Amino acid sequence: MTNQQDEAKTSALEALPLRDDLRGQSPYGAPQLEVTHLLNTNENTHSVPQVVVDAIGEAVHHAATSLNRYPDREFTELRRRLAQYLGHGLTEDNVWAANGSNEVLQQILQAFGGPGRTVLSFPPTYSMYPLLASGTNTQYIHGVRQEDFTLTPESAAQQVKDNQPNIVILCSPNNPTGTALGLDVVEAVYEAGEEFNTMVVVDEAYEEFALEGTRSALTLLPGRERLIISRTMSKAFALAGARVGYLAASAQVTDALRLVRLPYHLSAITQAAANAALQHVDVLLATVDQIKAQRDRIVEELGQMGLQPAISDSNFVFFGWFDDAHAVWQGLLDRGVLIRDVGIPHHLRVTAGTEEETTAFLVALREVIGA
Template identity: 50%
Template sequence: MTRIDDLPVRSELRGQTPYGAPALEAPISLNVNENPYPLPEPLVRAMAERVREVAGGLNRYPDRDARELRAGLAGYVTRATGHPVGARQVWAANGSNEVLQQLFQAFGGPDRRALGFEPSYTMHALIARNSGTTWVPCMRDERFDIDLRAARDILAEQRPHLVLITSPNNPTGAAIPAEAVLELYDAAQRARPCMVVVDEAYGEFSDRPSLVPLVEGRPHLVVTRTMSKAFGAAGLRVGYLVADPGVVDAVQLVRLPYHLSTVTQALAMVALEHSDTLLGYVERLRYERRRIVVELREIGYDVDESDASFVQFGPFDDTRRAWQALLDHGVLIRDNGVPRRLRASVGTPAENDAFLRAARAVRHEARPAGTSR
C-alpha cells in the first residue's frame, strides 16, 4: 500500500496524522465534548417530517446563500445575547471548523501570519497550515490565562493578519473577559489591519455573557459559534459566524457553491424552532460541571476553572499512563497534549458518577502506600 509520504504531497503534510480523538470503544466516552443528551423524540419526529417535505425537491440545488437559515440564526443570537443581529451579519457553514477555514482562506494564506494563544483548540493551527498561513503561537501563563502584556508585545512584533481567541478556551475551560478581548483587538489593530476571531463554540455554557455585542462598530472582529455543543446537534454539522456584513461578503468569495445541503438547512431550522427545549439541557450540564469540579477537588486533583462543557484536571506525572488507567476503569477521556493535564467532557449524571469513581480509583492507585490525601 502506498504511504502518504510516497506521494507528491506538500512538504508540510509529510509525517503528519489526521486530526481526531482516538476512536476507541469504552463503556463511558467523555473525550470529544459531545452533548450527551439525544434529541427528544418530538423533535426527531419534526425533523423526519421536515425531511419528507423537502425530499421532493432534492433534484434542485439548495439555497446557495442559506438565507432562511441565516435569518433564523440571527434571530436566535439576538434572543440569546440581547443584542440585535441581522441576517446579513451571519454566515453559516458545515460546522464552525468550515467557518474558520473560510476565514483563513479569505484573510490568511501564503506570506500571511495567524496568531493564537496556546494551549487552545488545535484545529486553529491545523487550518493555518492547510491554508498556507504561518502559525505564531503565544503561550498562556501557568494558569492558562492570556498574559496581556506578553500578548501586546508579540502582536507588535509579529503584526499578524489573523488573531484567534478561544472563549471559553478548549481544552483549558476558562472564558476571557470582554475587556481583555477589547485590549487584544486594539493592540492587533495598532500593528496592522487585522482580523480578530473569537471562537465561542462553548459560549452557551459560560457564566459570562456572549462576546457577540463587541462586534458592533468593529469591522475586524468576528465571533464564531456552533450548533454542535449546546444544541446537541454535532451530527448536523452547522456552525456560523457573526460579524460586519463586509466579512460575510468576504467569506462568500472563498466558499464552495451549495456547501450546505437542503437537508442540513431544513434540519437546522427545526432545531432553531425548538431551541428552548434543546437549550434546557445546558443548565443540567452546567450543574454537572460544577459538581465534577467540586468532587475532583475533594479527591485531591487540581481542577482548572471551566466555563465550558468539560473540565481539565491533574496534575499527573505521566498523562499517558493516567489516561490509560482511566480507560482501564472503563472511562475514555482526552489527552490533548497539555503537560500534566487531562480533559473530561461533562456527561449525564450516571456517566459523571462513573468518571468520578474511576478518577478516585486512579488517584488512590497512584498514591504510595501509607500516605494520605
Template identity: 55%
Template sequence: MSSLADLPIRDDLRGLKPYGAPELKVRVALNVNENTHPIPEDVARSIIESVALELRTVNRYPDREFLKLRDSLAAYLNAALVEESAAAGLPVAELTRDNIWAANGSNEILQQILQAFGGPGRSVLGFPPTYSMHPIIAAGTGTEWIPGVRDENFEISPQTAVDWVQRTNPDLVFFCAPNNPTGTPLSLETIAAAYDATDKIVVVDEAYAEFGPSGEPTALSLLEGRPRLIVSRTMSKAFAFAGARLGYLAADPAISDALRLVRLPYHLSALTQAAATAALAHAPEMLAMVDDIKGQRDRMARRLAELGYSPYESTSNFILFGGVPDPHRMFEQLLEREIIIRDLGIPNHLRVSAGTESETTAFLEAMDEITPR
C-alpha cells in the same frame, strides 16, 4: 503499495499529523466534548418532518444563500444579546441575516476565514494550548501559525495579547473563549485590546459560549463598530448537533462578502439547512440540557479537587485537571473500565467532558478507585 511519504504533497504538509481524537466504542465516552444528552423526542420528530419535506425537492440545488437559516440564527443570537445587554446595562445592537454566515461545522467557518484572509505569506497568531484544529487549519491553508504564550493558569491578559500582536504583526488573531482544552474564560477587555492593537482580522471562537454564566456578555456584545471582529459559534455543543455539522459566525456584513469568494457552491445541503432551522425553532427545549451539563461539570470539579487533583476554572462543558502523576497510565486505567477521556499531551494533565449524571457518576467512581491514597 505507496505511502504518504512517496506522494508529491506540499512540502509544508510533510511530517504533519491529522486531527486524531480516538474513536473507541466504550460505555462512557467523555473525550471529545460532545453533548452526551440526546435530542428531546418531540424536537427530533420536528426535525425529521422538516428534513422529510426537504427531501421532496432534493433533486434541486439548495438555497445558496441559506436565507431562512440565517434569519433563524440571527433571531437566536438576538435573544441571547438581549439577555446579555440587560444584565450588563449595555445597548442592544440587533443582528440581521446580513451579519450571519454558516458552514459545515465551525471548522469550515475557520477554514473559509483563513482562505479569505490568510494563505501563503500570511500569518495567524494563536495561544496554545488551544483548539488543536486552529494550527491544523492554518497549515491546510498555507497560513503561518504563530504560537503566542499564555499567562499563568492559561489566562491571556490584555497586555499579553497586545504585546504578542505588536511583536508578531499577524494577519489574523485567533482566540478561543472559553479556551479549549483548558476551559479558561477570556475577558472582553483582552479581545478589545487585541482588536485595537491591529488593523487586521480578530476571530473569537466561542464554540462553548452557552456554557458560561447566564446573562454574562460574550464577544457578540463587541461587534458593534468593530468591522474586523468575527465571532464563531457552533450548534455541535449546546444544541447536541455534533453529527449534523452546523457552524456559523456573526460579523460585519462585509465578512460574508469575503467568504463568498472562497466557499464552494451550495456548500450547505438542503437537509442540513432544514435540520438546523428546525432545531433553532426549538431553542429553549434544546438548551434545557445546558444547565444540567454545567451542574455535572461543577460536580466533577468539586470531587476532583477532593481527590487531590487540580481542576481549572471552566466555563465550558469540560474540565482540565492537573496533578496527574502519569496521565497515560490513568487514561489506560479508565479505558479498562470502558471510560474514555482525553490525554492531550499536557504534562500531568487530563481533560474530561461533562456527561449525563450517570456518566459523570461512572467517571467519578472510577477515579475514586484508581486514585492513590
C-alpha cells in the same frame, strides 16, 4: 491495524507528490473507541429530544422531495433564524454558516490568510488552529500564555504588536483549559491590531455553558468591522452529527466569505435539519443547566480528591496534577471511561456528561488514584 500495516500505509502515502509541509503530518482526530462512557470529545451526551427528532425528520423528508435541485445558496432562512437566536440587534446580513465551525474558521483563513500571511493564537488552545493554518498556507504563530494558562490583556496586545499578524484567533471559553477570556483581552487585541488591519476571531463554541456573569464577545461587535464571533450547533444544541457552525460579524465579513465558499456548500438536508432545530431552541437548550451542574460537580469533587481542576465556563473540565497523566487516562479506559489526554504534561480533560456518566467517571478516577 498493526505497526507493519501502518508503516506500509505511510510509505504508500509518502510516494505520492504530497505537499512538502504535509509530509509526516497526522490527521486530526480523537480516539474513537468502543467503551461504556465516551467523555472525550465535549459532545452533549444527552439524546436529542424526541420532539426535535420528529421535527428534523419531517423537515428532511420534505427537503428530499426537491433534492434534484440545488439548495438555497444563501441559506437565507437559516441565517435569519440564527440571527434571531443570537439577538444583539444582528440581522441575517451579519450571519454566516458552514459545515461545522471548523469550516467557518477555514473560510476565514481562506479569505484573510493565505501565502505570505500569518495567524496568531495562544496555545494551549484548540489543536485545529495550526492544522487549518497549514491547510490554507497561512503561517501559524504560537503565542504565549502565563504559566497558569491564562492570557492577560497586556501580554496579548504586546504579542499582536510584536508579530503584526493578519488574523488573531482567541478561543473563549478556551479549549482545552475551559476558562473564558475577559472581554478586556478581546478589546486589547482588537485595538493592538488596528495599525495592522488585523482580523480578530473569537471562537465561542462553548459559550452557552459559561458561568453566570461571563459576557459574550457579541457585545463588542458594534463598530468593530474586523471582529468575528464563531459559534456552533454541535455542543449546547446536541447536534454534533448535523455539522452546523456559524459566525456573527459585519456584513463586509460575510461578503468576503462569499468569495471563498464552495458553491452550495450547505446542503438542503443540512439547512432543513438546522432550521427545524432552531424552531425548538428552548427544548434543545434544556439540558444546558444539567450539564453545567455536572461540570460544577466534577470541579468540586476533583478538588476534594486533592486534584487541581481549572475554572470552567464550558461543558468540560481540565484538571491535573499527575506524575503520569497518560497512565491515569489508561486506567480510566480500562474501567470503561474514555476521557481526553490532550498532550499537556500532567493534565487531562473530561466532558461533563449525564449524572450517571459523571458518577461513573468520578468512581473510576477514585479507583485509579487509589491504585
